Amino acid sequence: MSKTVTLDGQILHGRDRFGSWLVHTMEGWDEQPEPKSNAEARPLADGDYDDEVFYGARLVTLSGRLAAKSPENAFTARERLNSLLRAPARFQVDSFGMPRWATARRGRIKPGQIKGRWLPFQMELRFIDPRKFGEKRSVSTAVGVPADVFQRGTHPATPVATITGSFPSGYNLQLNGRLVSITKGLASGSTHTVDMRTGILRQNGAVVAGGFSFAELLKVDPGTPQNFYWDAPSGSGTARLDFYDTYM
Missing domain, CATH: 2.60.120.860 (Jelly Rolls)
Known part of the structure; x- marks a missing residue:
């Protein structure tokens, strides 16, 4: 597999003891956060005053599913998802052997309803430091x-x-x-x-x-x-x- 995603030590894209995880969509990780600037227009002159560009916080939303080894594994995996990010922790995406990580804070983590061995999930992760x-x-x-x-x-x-x-x-x-x-x-x-x-x-x-x-x-x-x-x-x-x- 050319890509793995982990959050607070838990695999979200890859394989572990629960089964096979797959992230369907992930937005906000590969894009730059919104820039913020206090640029002001130059009075009686062309253009603006020069101003350094900074960036706002990063928000990452993702959705995926777990194909669990058994319904019991799906049940315990849902409990595991609900327990993530009690404190800020590492979110890491490893693509083609090039890992990038940042410190995530909990926004919204919502495991779905278990259907047999299938467990869908959605997450919103906040990064007050937008750097990776x-x-x-x-x-x-x-x-x-x-x-x-x-x-x-x-x-x-x-x-x-x-x-x-x-x-x-x-x-x-x-x-x-x-x-x-x-x-x-x-x-x-x-x-x-x-x-x-x-x-x-x-x-x-x-x-x-x-x-x-x-x-x-x-x-x-x-x-x-x-x-x-x-x-x-x-x-x-x-x-x-x-x-x-x-x-x-």
């Missing part, structure tokens, strides 16, 4: 040593930076003309993580209030390699960037 993700990438480098980073997606990726070592006076992270300057010192044996999506700095997992003197959150653009560089007034250690091929 593919292969994970990691790049590590010592302080003062540049490194190339790249991703094969179609949308900027937001990395998580993990810093280990000893940096009593903080350090600076630079990528694509953007700078994140951390003033919070790091002691040997401790770890800093900086989430470039949220701008949150953590030390050993605990959120650090402040800790920045300057923050232009880093992004890895799709396409050719880009130069990541970091430096510190004193100390030694390693920085690792973790990110995914990112798609819209």
Whole structure:
């Protein structure tokens, strides 16, 4: 089978212990979400002011059926569908060996009436983060040593930076003309993580209030390699960037 669909660990297109699942229709996954922009007309001039384009939440609707191994399997599969997404979880579509996934929240999950071994179902899934993700990438480098980073997606990726070592006076992270300057010192044996999506700095997992003197959150653009560089007034250690091929 050239395609599989899973939600919260449950196969929706493929085979499992319940039987053979088939997704008939799926809308909203392969299309871009609606763009949103605050563009304004230029008074007494041609055109509009330039404005970055962002995207709204993604809504995916799908329908399908289960050909169960037995009526009892259809019954337990219906219970399984009703239990999905009690908490946000991964929705993944694997086409031709190229998986794409995102974090889904429950909209409406409606299993139909069982007819013999057949169980139809319909779903509405909400994705407040409309991005889709593919292969994970990691790049590590010592302080003062540049490194190339790249991703094969179609949308900027937001990395998580993990810093280990000893940096009593903080350090600076630079990528694509953007700078994140951390003033919070790091002691040997401790770890800093900086989430470039949220701008949150953590030390050993605990959120650090402040800790920045300057923050232009880093992004890895799709396409050719880009130069990541970091430096510190004193100390030694390693920085690792973790990110995914990112798609819209």
